[in-house]
Amino acid sequence: MQITVIGAGAIGGFFAGLWAQAGLNVTLLGRARQAAEYANGITVSDAQGWQGHGQPRFTSDPAALAHADLIVLTVKCTATLNAAADIAAHARAGTVVLSLQNGVSNATDLAAALPDFTVLPGMVGFNVVPTGPASWQKVVSGHVKAQRHPILDQLAAIDIAPVEQVADMERIAWGKLLLNLNNAINALSNVPLREELWQWHYRRVFAAAQRETLRVLKQANIKPAKVGAMSPTLMPLFLSLPDFIFRPIANRLMQISPTARTSMCEDFAQGKPSEIDFLNGEVTDLANRYGIAAPVNHRIVELVRDAENGGRREWSGRDLTRAVLSRRK
Ligand SMILES: NC(=O)C1=CN([C@@H]2O[C@H](COP(=O)(O)OP(=O)(O)OC[C@H]3O[C@@H](n4cnc5c(N)ncnc54)[C@H](OP(=O)(O)O)[C@@H]3O)[C@@H](O)[C@H]2O)C=CC1
Numbered sequence: 001m002q003i004t005v006i007g008a009g010a011i012g013g014f015f016a017g018l019w020a021q022a023g024l025n026v027t028l029l030g031r032a033r034q035a036a037e038y039a040n041g042i043t044v045s046d047a048q049g050w051q052g053h054g055q056p057r058f059t060s061d062p063a064a065l066a067h068a069d070l071i072v073l074t075v076k077c078t079a080t081l082n083a084a085a086d087i088a089a090h091a092r093a094g095t096v097v098l099s100l101q102n103g104v105s106n107a108t109d110l111a112a113a114l115p116d117f118t119v120l121p122g123m124v125g126f127n128v129v130p131t132g133p134a135s136w137q138k139v140v141s142g143h144v145k146a147q148r149h150p151i152l153d154q155l156a157a158i159d160i161a162p163v164e165q166v167a168d169m170e171r172i173a174w175g176k177l178l179l180n181l182n183n184a185i186n187a188l189s190n191v192p193l194r195e196e197l198w199q200w201h202y203r204r205v206f207a208a209a210q211r212e213t214l215r216v217l218k219q220a221n222i223k224p225a226k227v228g229a230m231s232p233t234l235m236p237l238f239l240s241l242p243d244f245i246f247r248p249i250a251n252r253l254m255q256i257s258p259t260a261r262t263s264m265c266e267d268f269a270q271g272k273p274s275e276i277d278f279l280n281g282e283v284t285d286l287a288n289r290y291g292i293a294a295p296v297n298h299r300i301v302e303l304v305r306d307a308e309n310g311g312r313r314e315w316s317g318r319d320l321t322r323a324v325l326s327r328r329k
């Protein structure tokens, strides 16, 4: 049974290393420039002190997809269709493709591009950061979930990040998207996740984006699942609490290491296009389809696009609140 992970970044590097150290047969399909970095395997760890080392095969040749029994896609949403073209060109028809990406539309897009393959949506509920070359650490508590399929049984019992199989991923994907509404705020703040969430002004913007999204989802009759420590409807209330109440409760509910940053913050740092269209952009698209306004998410999309085009990147909580919330009407 061969697993090929496409994308040797944070999520791909972490899972390829984790699964290889657990004894699974793993190939990591990355870019040619990454070959030297991954030549001696991958160190994986968590923030509680666990550490392991795995040695997946590294290749930058998509022809290697011909040997895969399970393909795990860990590229950014902006790269999904290019990766799908590689899969269509090289992998065997019928191969299972698991998307471990954020957003709600990757699996649908993949299924449309790969009609002869079995596509499974998946969700990674935690954050991964580099701790050195070919060295990845899980720095936020959380789970991995995926659409049920027998081929995933081999990933179910792996410590640190077991893959839980579920019957319906749509509600879970929307539950995760509610958390990912913070990715843009974190990127625009340009401070680590914990430092950002510890500030009421940033949380106000996050809560407003969530409230608006919950209203849109209600119209669309989508009931987002609980993905983090709290139900989706309680989250905006919790985020709106003053710091002196929020911080001690948050400390008990979630582990966020001081180095954690959202993946969009990393995109900004590396000058890569962000996934904004697949996160807050999904909300504004859905709102448009139902003829309702989503000014908070709309404004956040605008600010991220502006930052990507050279505009302001380091927003204080107060300035961001003013820029997003004062123009709501
Ligand atoms: N980072 C995190 O902690 C979390 C990320 N996620 C989600 O997981 C997904 C992956 O994110 P992340 O790991 O951070 O992304 P990264 O940008 O760190 O890694 C993606 C890698 O895939 C490479 N890539 C893109 N297309 C191909 C291709 N066709 N063949 C081979 N390699 C390719 C990219 O190379 P290049 O840059 O050259 O294109 C890059 O090295 C995203 O949807 C993200 O939102 C979910 C939870 C947490």
Ligand SMILES: CC(C)(CO)C(=O)C(=O)O
Binding pocket: 102, 124, 125, 126, 127, 140, 179, 180, 182, 183, 261, 262, 263, 264
């Ligand atoms: C941080 C986390 C886990 C939730 O926002 C994430 O999904 C990301 O960084 O993209």
